[in-house]
Amino acid sequence: MIADFQERYAKRHELAKRWKKEGKRIFGYFCGYAPEELIDAAGIIPVRILGSLDKVTLADSHLQSFICAFGRSCLDQGLKGTYNYLDGMVTSKTCDIMRNMPGIWSRNIEIPFVGYIGAPAKRTKAARECLIEEFKVLRSKLEEFIGKSIDDDSINQSIETYNESRKLLKELYEIRGKDNSPLSGSDFYHVVRAGFVTPKKEYNKMLSSLKSELISSKSSKDGKVRFLVSGSTFEDVNILKMIEEVGGSIVADDLCIGSRYFWDLVEPASDPIRSLADRYQMRIACPCKHPSEERMERILEEVKKHRVEGVISIVQKYCDTHLFEYPYMKDVLQKNDIPFLYLETEDRLGEEGQFKTRVQAFIEMLR
Amino acid sequence: MSDKKPEKKKRLKTAEKLGKLMADYYTESAMVKAQKKPVAWLSSVAPVEVCYTMDVFPIYPENYGTMCAARKLSAEFCAAAEAKGFSTDLCSYALNNLGSIYLNKGPFMGQGLPEPDLLIATEHACLSMAKWWEELSRHFNVPLYIVDAALPVGEDLSPHHINYFAEQLRELMGFVEEHTGNKFDMDKFKEVLGYSDEASKLFLEIGALRKTVPSPISPIEIFTNMFPIVTLAGKKEAVEFYNELYDEISELAKRKEAAVPNEKYRLLWDLFPIWYNLNLFKYIEEKGGVVVADVYATTFGGRVDISRPFEGLAERYVGNPLLSYGVQQKTELYKQMIKEYHVDGVVFHSNRSCRMASMGQYDVKQGIYEDIGIPGAIFESDFVDPRSYSDEQVKDTLDSFFEILESRG
Ligand code: SF4
Ligand code: SF4
Numbered sequence: 001m002i003a004d005f006q007e008r009y010a011k012r013h014e015l016a017k018r019w020k021k022e023g024k025r026i027f028g029y030f031c032g033y034a035p036e037e038l039i040d041a042a043g044i045i046p047v048r049i050l051g052s053l054d055k056v057t058l059a060d061s062h063l064q065s066f067i068c069a070f071g072r073s074c075l076d077q078g079l080k081g082t083y084n085y086l087d088g089m090v091t092s093k094t095c096d097i098m099r100n101m102p103g104i105w106s107r108n109i110e111i112p113f114v115g116y117i118g119a120p121a122k123r124t125k126a127a128r129e130c131l132i133e134e135f136k137v138l139r140s141k142l143e144e145f146i147g148k149s150i151d152d153d154s155i156n157q158s159i160e161t162y163n164e165s166r167k168l169l170k171e172l173y174e175i176r177g178k179d180n181s182p183l184s185g186s187d188f189y190h191v192v193r194a195g196f197v198t199p200k201k202e203y204n205k206m207l208s209s210l211k212s213e214l215i216s217s218k219s220s221k222d223g224k225v226r227f228l229v230s231g232s233t234f235e236d237v238n239i240l241k242m243i244e245e246v247g248g249s250i251v252a253d254d255l256c257i258g259s260r261y262f263w264d265l266v267e268p269a270s271d272p273i274r275s276l277a278d279r280y281q282m283r284i285a286c287p288c289k290h291p292s293e294e295r296m297e298r299i300l301e302e303v304k305k306h307r308v309e310g311v312i313s314i315v316q317k318y319c320d321t322h323l324f325e326y327p328y329m330k331d332v333l334q335k336n337d338i339p340f341l342y343l344e345t346e347d348r349l350g351e352e353g354q355f356k357t358r359v360q361a362f363i364e365m366l367r
Numbered sequence: 368m369s370d371k372k373p374e375k376k377k378r379l380k381t382a383e384k385l386g387k388l389m390a391d392y393y394t395e396s397a398m399v400k401a402q403k404k405p406v407a408w409l410s411s412v413a414p415v416e417v418c419y420t421m422d423v424f425p426i427y428p429e430n431y432g433t434m435c436a437a438r439k440l441s442a443e444f445c446a447a448a449e450a451k452g453f454s455t456d457l458c459s460y461a462l463n464n465l466g467s468i469y470l471n472k473g474p475f476m477g478q479g480l481p482e483p484d485l486l487i488a489t490e491h492a493c494l495s496m497a498k499w500w501e502e503l504s505r506h507f508n509v510p511l512y513i514v515d516a517a518l519p520v521g522e523d524l525s526p527h528h529i530n531y532f533a534e535q536l537r538e539l540m541g542f543v544e545e546h547t548g549n550k551f552d553m554d555k556f557k558e559v560l561g562y563s564d565e566a567s568k569l570f571l572e573i574g575a576l577r578k579t580v581p582s583p584i585s586p587i588e589i590f591t592n593m594f595p596i597v598t599l600a601g602k603k604e605a606v607e608f609y610n611e612l613y614d615e616i617s618e619l620a621k622r623k624e625a626a627v628p629n630e631k632y633r634l635l636w637d638l639f640p641i642w643y644n645l646n647l648f649k650y651i652e653e654k655g656g657v658v659v660a661d662v663y664a665t666t667f668g669g670r671v672d673i674s675r676p677f678e679g680l681a682e683r684y685v686g687n688p689l690l691s692y693g694v695q696q697k698t699e700l701y702k703q704m705i706k707e708y709h710v711d712g713v714v715f716h717s718n719r720s721c722r723m724a725s726m727g728q729y730d731v732k733q734g735i736y737e738d739i740g741i742p743g744a745i746f747e748s749d750f751v752d753p754r755s756y757s758d759e760q761v762k763d764t765l766d767s768f769f770e771i772l773e774s775r776g
């Protein structure tokens with residue numbers, strides 16, 4: 001079953017091209033702060049643009065080496081034509097890389113529609129009002145683009161579909177955290193990632209059948225050290241696999257390609273734009289947002305709830321906001337006597353087995 | 368590192384006055400604690416007018432970062448921050464500042480800055496700022512107010528962008544009231560805004576005098592003369608100073624007196640100076656190049672519509688091209704500046720510390736060249752942390768650039 005999810009992701013460009021032939025429109029988005037429901041309500045399929053493990057060649061003449069591997073890889077794929085099927089993109093202000101990306105992308109790669117959400121970083125009421133306005137602007141731009149209006153009903157329907165997805169993912173997240181769970185952390189990563197490139201209705205069906213399959217099966221995670229994994233995006237699932245191979249088990253996460261993406265549901269209310277703004281503003285904060293206490297509190301809660309024995313932080317090199325928050329996180333964990341390991345990646349596991357040695361040593365220490 | 372010391376003798380008459388303004392400010396900063404006056408630390412592009420309205424003494428760690436760099440202290444400070452777990456790849460303004468705090472050292476009489484009672488930071492220059500200031504708030508255990516901006520990229524500002532910022536400025540006044548006991552007074556606020564606007568206006572006009580050929584003011588002079596607009600915006604002294612400076616520079620412009628002899632190539636500079644090596648400008652000047660335009664300095668001179676105080680002040684801060692322009696807009700802005708300032712070439716300082724400002728430089732350079740045929744050069748360094756600076760590489764890049772300029776005649 002996990003193989004289905006893996007295949008989905010592996011074939012994502014092929015599938016997208018097929019949808020395209022069927023006359024569908026496709027939009028790309030980079031990060032979990034793009035209001036996908038609005039895109040979906042416009043009858044456009046949103047797909048998340050993620051890094052790739054291919055060598056970056058073309059982006060070198062546009063981006064300095066001190067830009068994160070994720071940003072460089074995304075642009076590189078764009079320049080190579082991998083995303084030529086996109087009719088548009090929607091990005092949201094999260095980090096400084098994402099803020100600059102749409103301008104550079106659209107200067108070099110033909111793309112008919114570019115939407116940018118200048119999302120506030122704060123969780124205040126004034127910030128909410130501002131985000132509502134940003135969403136309204138996006139809505140009317142989308143309406144102009146598709147040539148018809150997007151009514152509240154269709155937004156509400158999209159909200160429902162997306163909420164369904166989130167609920168299922170949360171259930172699977174809990175299954176993963178159980179003793180002897182049949183669902184590993186690396187499998188779960190595949191599951192989440194497939195959702196970025198699969199129309200949500202179809203994805204929900206896949207999630208449901210996975211759930212029923214898992215409920216009736218058992219496997220052994222016994223004797224493994226229970227970890228929470230935290231961090232920015234990374235493309236290489238082998239990082240998680242390696243942790244599992246050397247005796248760790250991933251039972252909870254604070255990942256961008258993980259719980260941060262699906263944790264919070266949209267509370268339906270009379271005005272769907274308001275509901276959406278509420279959700280995207282108050283969702284589990286990524287380090288791009290201010291303040292950062294809540295993120296730490298959630299990590300501590302998860303640690304407790306899932307009897308986590310150690311936290312592994314996997315941070316993308318040059319990712320300012322994650323790097324800035326690392327000493328604070330270390331402090332919070334130390335104060336709470338939670339062992340902690342920090343790994344800095346450039347999207348991938350790397351060859352030398354350095355990480356492996358460090359994770360092994362960490363596990364030894366915890367046993 | 369550079370071989371020569373900067374010239375001691377100052378060309379401008381107003382230099383003395385500037386020196387005095389700075390000395391007064393720093394003397395006062397050494398005494399505020401004893402006087403029990405509340406001290407706020409401000410990040411770059413934070414609304415200093417709030418402090419002058421609320422009778423709070425403002426301190427700019429970034430300013431101080433440039434001084435630490437100039438006095439070659441930044442390497443030690445950055446290393447101290449790294450020892451606490453901050454990555455060496457982070458902004459060296461931040462690392463320098465945090466390190467100097469951890470070590471409790473600094474360029475003034477060996478001491479660090481007077482400790483803050485309040486912290487006011489923005490996050491529209493970059494996201495790192497918010498994170499850095501959160502750490503300050505934890506370290507000093509003092510309240511922090513982040514002024515956030517939801518800026519569009521590549522599009523015009525809408526009223527809700529202004530309103531969000533203005534709303535926070537109102538909140539901020541309340542925040543300062545709450546933590547200092549000082550009361551907000553609208554008349555005082557308007558007076559402060561009046562001075563701020565006047566200083567900004569003059570500062571922008573001085574910048575515009577660089578359109579004269581030859582340029583009547585050098586880049587080092589422009590950068591050093593930023594102190595009042597950054598630190599004293601809202602004070603009468605800043606207005607008086609810029610009035611005098613304006614008179615002096617416009618007189619030089621009228622007489623066509625060159626700030627730099629042998630002005631052959633007029634250059635546009637993007638973006639930060641290298642603070643520990645301002646002599647690089649001298650090197651450029653030896654080659655006949657003079658930086659006559661930049662967006663770094665002008666960024667600090669936004670106008671204020673005093674009839675709508677909060678919205679007006681918001682516009683001063685969020686209307687800043689440096690902060691909300693995407694590559695296409697920046698390219699257009701530069702093309703226009705190139706025309707107005709009679710620029711022959713563009714020098715881009717790709718600053719490893721500042722991804723926000725460095726990302727997109729290659730595209731801007733290319734865009735300018737494609738559209739109007741003006742060449743550019745990009746060199747890489749860090750603006751505060753000298754540890755991996757390669758003078759040779761930077762000069763190589765500049766040398767070949769001058770060859771190109773020369774071949775173009
Ligand atoms: S990895 Fe970090 S710096 Fe890169 S795009 Fe993501 S949040 Fe931004
Ligand atoms: S990263 Fe750039 S904008 Fe941010 S604090 Fe550093 S120099 Fe300023």
